[in-house]
Amino acid sequence: MSTRNHAVRVAYSAENAIEIISQWPPDLAIVDVMLPLMNGIDFSIVLKENYPTCHVLLFSGQPDTSSLLEEALKKGHAFDILAKPLHPTFILDAVDNLLATNKSPAPDA
Numbered sequence: 001m002s003t004r005n006h007a008v009r010v011a012y013s014a015e016n017a018i019e020i021i022s023q024w025p026p027d028l029a030i031v032d033v034m035l036p037l038m039n040g041i042d043f044s045i046v047l048k049e050n051y052p053t054c055h056v057l058l059f060s061g062q063p064d065t066s067s068l069l070e071e072a073l074k075k076g077h078a079f080d081i082l083a084k085p086l087h088p089t090f091i092l093d094a095v096d097n098l099l100a101t102n103k104s105p106a107p108d109a
Contacts, residue, residue: 004092012036014043025051028098030091033060033068033081041068045077055098057091059084 009024011017014035021029029047033040044056061084072079082094 004096006095014038017043021047026054028055028057028095030057033058033065034062039068041072041079044079045072048077057094057098058082059086
C-alpha cells in the first residue's frame with residue numbers, strides 16, 4: 001500500500017473552512033456543493049479569488065446542482081463536479097493528478 005503524504009484539515013461549513021484556510025492556505029480543497037449557509041460553489045469562488053493557485057475539487061450527491069453551476073459560469077467561474085458516491089481511491093487519484101499540475105520537472109543534474 002502506498003502512502004499519499006497529504007496534510008489534511010477538515011471543516012464542516014464554509015465559514016469554518018474560511019477560518020482554517022486563513023491560517024493554513026491549501027494547495028487543494030475538496031468541497032461538497034451542499035454546505036450549510038453558503039453553498040460549496042459560492043465558497044469555491046471566494047476561495048479561488050483569495051487563493052488563485054488553490055485547486056478545487058467539487059462533488060455532490062444532489063442532481064439539482066446544474067443551476068448553481070450555471071450561475072457561477074455567468075460570473076466567469078467554471079467548475080467541474082464529481083457525482084457522489086465516490087470511492088476514496090478515486091478521490092485520492094484526482095487529488096494527486098490536480099496537485100501534479102503544480103509541480104515542474106526537476107532540472108537535469
